[in-house]
Amino acid sequence: MSMDYIVQIGKPMLEGAQTTILLFLISILASIPLGFVFTLMVRSAIKPLAWLANAYIYVFRGTPLLLQLLFFCFGLPVLPVIGEYLVLDRFVAACLAFVLNYAAYFAEIFRGGLLAIDKGQYEASKVLGLNRWQTTTKVILPQMFRVALPAVSNESITLVKDTALLYAVAVPELLHFAYTAVNRDFTIMPFVIAGVIYLLMTLVLTLLFKYLERRFKYE
């Protein structure tokens, strides 16, 4: 296996990896805040908001991401009457599915983080005269994010790998180019290279989250 060959197939694969990384970044940057909004809705005193958020989480956690992906890419356009207005760019539709799916998981992770905070923290804040907003932003959220960090790390690594599902809706990304090369050149090398590129991406994330966990160890 020549170095030339690796360089030759590596180029389109790295271009494919750009799509993978773009999907990853859009998904993580949008789903974390959205997930937190759902966490707040679940805990809201306004019951219909809580029901809505719970129903949302149930649906998006309870069905396969692949189904959601197919639904947004190919399902929406065939809806009667409104379908023709819902023909989204394939990549945009895929982003939508990923963001909505991951937001449901992050909502549950953050909810767990909030449950881990002792009620004494709220009481101490109240007695010291902090208002609700100050208590939330200065006392509760920093602790919640710290508790949630390992789970968020885990989830983001899963997200990197889930981007390969784009293959199913024919958006060219890393795996697509690897598979094309395997079929064309009759060699297993492109799969190995794809694996290495995924590992590099997850390595960066692993190191980043390790750093964050150390940085926010509070010792």
Place this chain on the structure above:
Amino acid sequence: MAIIEVTHMKKSFGSLNVLKDVSFEIQKNEVIAVIGPSGSGKSTMLRSLVHLEEINGGSIKVQDQYLVKDGVYSSSPQIKAITSRMGMVFQHFNLFPHLTVQENLGLAPKHVKKQNKEEVRANGAALLQKVGLSDKADVYPGNLSGGQKQRVAIARALMMNPDIMLFDEPTSALDPELTGEVLAVIKQLAEEHMTMVIVTHEMSFAKEVADRIIFMDHGQVVEAGTPDQIFNQPKMERTREFLNRAAR
């Protein structure tokens, strides 16, 4: 003049009556120790004074302002103004684990009192010295012993310059050899004539530091009086029983 007046305070959790008609007064500069068996309502009574619990009936008057009058609470700005005059120390410290000792002390003065950085830092340094923890300013609570945590918690409450300090079993979560350092700080405050209400199981400490003892049982004040009266000549049979058992 009474700094705190509690009259006919009632509190129930569901069908459980935790406080049944509790009345007492606390004078300015007085140190009160509240003693009694577990489940007697001591902590609930104390927590009600700073509005961590809402009572179902009766009145609480602090510095001539009603926190609650005949079961009806004042407006929430008034409640906030009244409770801001009181500092509270909890059994489990409740320090903020994600903030250093110094930041724990500074959080409320900075955001509630809007004090500037230099003022907060200077007050913090002075109070840390007072509780003997000047060298721990930049340490996180996770690296402190229980006794050190509780001393930080006391300093944190004092940062808000309260007129009244409330202690909810401040040494109950500590190893026996660490209670002394916390009690010494409270004793020092007593010598400075801080008005204090201390819920405690430390009988000898109560006897030594308190001006008056309130003995509670089954959600009622059974007997109140000077340490000498309560410990040496209790009027009520129930008080005698409790003290005999506590002494053992």
